[in-house]
Amino acid sequence: MQFIEFDTIDSTNTYLKDNWEQLEDLTFVSTLEQTAGRGRNQRKWLSPKGENMMFSVLIKDRDLLNRYRYLSMLSALTVIDALEHFVVKDLMIKWPNDVYVRDRKICGILLEGVSREQLECVIIGIGVNVNQKVFTDNYLNEPTSVIREIGQVTDLNEFRTAVYWKMIGNLQLLKEGHDFHQEIMKHDYLKGRKVYAEINGEKAEVEVTGINEDCSLGIIWQNRKMNIDSGEITFHL
Numbered sequence: 001m002q003f004i005e006f007d008t009i010d011s012t013n014t015y016l017k018d019n020w021e022q023l024e025d026l027t028f029v030s031t032l033e034q035t036a037g038r039g040r041n042q043r044k045w046l047s048p049k050g051e052n053m054m055f056s057v058l059i060k061d062r063d064l065l066n067r068y069r070y071l072s073m074l075s076a077l078t079v080i081d082a083l084e085h086f087v088v089k090d091l092m093i094k095w096p097n098d099v100y101v102r103d104r105k106i107c108g109i110l111l112e113g114v115s116r117e118q119l120e121c122v123i124i125g126i127g128v129n130v131n132q133k134v135f136t137d138n139y140l141n142e143p144t145s146v147i148r149e150i151g152q153v154t155d156l157n158e159f160r161t162a163v164y165w166k167m168i169g170n171l172q173l174l175k176e177g178h179d180f181h182q183e184i185m186k187h188d189y190l191k192g193r194k195v196y197a198e199i200n201g202e203k204a205e206v207e208v209t210g211i212n213e214d215c216s217l218g219i220i221w222q223n224r225k226m227n228i229d230s231g232e233i234t235f236h237l
Helices: 012-022 068-085 146-150 156-175 181-186
Strands: 002-006 027-031 053-059 091-094 098-101 104-115 119-128 194-199 202-211 217-221 224-228 233-236
Touching: 002 012, 012 027, 012 053, 012 104, 012 119, 053 156, 068 091, 068 098, 068 104, 068 119, 068 156, 068 181, 119 156, 181 202
Parallel strands: 002 027
Antiparallel strands: 027 053, 053 119, 091 098, 098 104, 104 119, 194 202, 194 233, 202 217, 217 224
């Protein structure tokens, strides 16, 4: 395990993608500010310096790479575990990679892989709104943060340490074959909802039946039950 801390960097995910061969498995990179942070679909992810927790974890262990489908959900559960330690309540997983408090996003997760003849590594990027009070962008649903939920400032070093060790513990449990599905289902934000979605370019209303054991998402569309993988569907809530 290796800890690398930056004051400012373009992106912790990019740093690990550029240097993964020289770094140890489970290298943890954090920063106070990202100048080119991003989420899914190349969306920008910007944050006031020193207010939030931005970090990435490098996965090179072959047993974990063989279970890569579970890493996004496991990361969300890890963040929930840490947030519950800091007394944040009503936490949910919005499939495939966001953590919500009720109907407001508090954390985004981005997984990226490096492949040659096989998958060489997976990089888990996580951004948690911790001490940010004001969100100035135009949001459909304004995000929330730890300080908004509990009314007090959280020490970022303490929060980072809590997330890291919970991540290490959960990854070890995954390697040992632990089934996280029951825990995931308890926090399933979309289950039972009818939502508008874009499926392979076609917009439609779907009913979500929930997150499956293989971390795909079950939906009912045009009276047909389907399982959808990440990237095949976009939600419009």
